[in-house]
Every structure is written in C-alpha cells, then in structure tokens.
Amino acid sequence: MASNNMATVPTYAPTPYAKGNSFVFPRGSVLPSRCVKCAASATEPPLKKSFSWHHPALYFLALFGLFPYAIVAAIVQKRIELNIPLCEAHKSIRTKRLWIGAVLLLTCIPVPWVIASHTIKDDGTAFCVGFLLGIGMFVTGIMFTVCESPLRATCIGLDSAEFTGACPEFLASLGDTPNVQAKVSAAGV
Numbered sequence: 001m002a003s004n005n006m007a008t009v010p011t012y013a014p015t016p017y018a019k020g021n022s023f024v025f026p027r028g029s030v031l032p033s034r035c036v037k038c039a040a041s042a043t044e045p046p047l048k049k050s051f052s053w054h055h056p057a058l059y060f061l062a063l064f065g066l067f068p069y070a071i072v073a074a075i076v077q078k079r080i081e082l083n084i085p086l087c088e089a090h091k092s093i094r095t096k097r098l099w100i101g102a103v104l105l106l107t108c109i110p111v112p113w114v115i116a117s118h119t120i121k122d123d124g125t126a127f128c129v130g131f132l133l134g135i136g137m138f139v140t141g142i143m144f145t146v147c148e149s150p151l152r153a154t155c156i157g158l159d160s161a162e163f164t165g166a167c168p169e170f171l172a173s174l175g176d177t178p179n180v181q182a183k184v185s186a187a188g189v
C-alpha cells in the first residue's frame with residue numbers, strides 16, 4: 001500500500017529561474033536551448049564547463065600566504081558542471097578570443113623585445129617599453145583565455161548555483177520563480 005502511494009507522488013523537476021540580473025541553477029536541471037548571450041537558438045553541443053566557488057571571505061587567507069589559501073580553498077570550494085547553450089555566432093566569437101589570447105600569451109616576450117630593440121636606440125628606454133608592452137600583452141592574453149567563460153558563478157551551494165553573464169532576454173525566458181508547484185507536489189501535499 002505504502003509503495004503504491006509513493007508511486008503516485010509526482011517527481012520534482014527542478015528548473016532554472018531568473019533572480020535579478022543572474023539566474024539560479026538547481027543541480028540536475030537543464031538550461032533551455034537558447035544562447036545565454038543573445039537568446040537565439042543554441043547549436044549542439046553545448047559548452048561543457050566546470051565552475052568552482054568559495055566564499056569571498058576566504059580571500060583574506062591569502063594575506064597569510066598563497067599556499068595556506070590554496071590548500072583551504074581546494075578543500076572548501078564547491079563545484080558544479082554546466083552545459084552552457086550558445087549560438088553559432090557566440091561559439092565562433094569565443095573560439096576567436098581563445099586563439100587571440102593564446103597567441104598573445106605565446107608571443108608576449110619575444111614580440112615586445114624585437115619591436116623595442118629595433119625601434120628604440122636607448123637600451124634603458126627600449127627595456128622599459130618592451131617590458132610594459134609584454135605586461136600588456138600578457139594581461140590581455142589572460143583575460144582572453146582564463147576569463148573566457150560566458151557565465152560567472154557568484155555562488156555554488158549543495159543544491160543549486162547562481163550565475164551572472166546571461167543576457168536579459170535569456171533571463172526573461174527562464175521566468176523569475178522557482179518550481180514551487182513541483183516542489184509542493186513532490187512533498188506529497
């Protein structure tokens with residue numbers, strides 16, 4: 001008898017929902033097949049990406065050294081994997097940015113050195129210009145490669161995670177309320 005009652009309880013199907021300029025992604029849910037950057041139809045396959053997050057207060061540990069911070073962060077940080085829907089155009093933009101970033105990182109030492117040493121006669125000035133140019137190329141390369149994710153995790157919990165970076169049209173397609181009805185049904189009310 002008890003098993004029959006269990007069988008009639010509807011299954012809780014968590015769905016992502018908008019929350020201000022971010023959205024909440026319950027673990028186990030699926031994002032709609034619309035590009036997160038422009039809300040156009042997404043192309044397969046989605047971008048599979050792993051996110052990690054820890055409370056921002058933990059950054060204070062870095063004041064005592066990067067090693068203690070890295071150890072604690074590795075232990076307490078939470079992770080989540082997301083299939084990010086993107087359209088063909090935004091996939092192409094991302095690929096180009098990754099290539100540009102990789103080229104900048106690979107050439108941030110020889111290119112500034114060659115340019116500075118062949119265009120500036122004074123060795124001291126050439127070194128300073130080459131150094132600054134190299135730093136600029138390195139930082140831009142890092143931004144184009146490490147910070148290439150279309151979304152950014154602002155909080156990751158045991159049951160859900162919050163992300164920013166999606167366009168307003170995509171957020172509007174999610175709705176702004178959690179799947180309360182499904183939750184109530186799942187509780188057997």
Ligand SMILES: [Zn+2]
Pocket residue numbers: 035036037038039040086087088089090
């Ligand atoms: Zn797009």
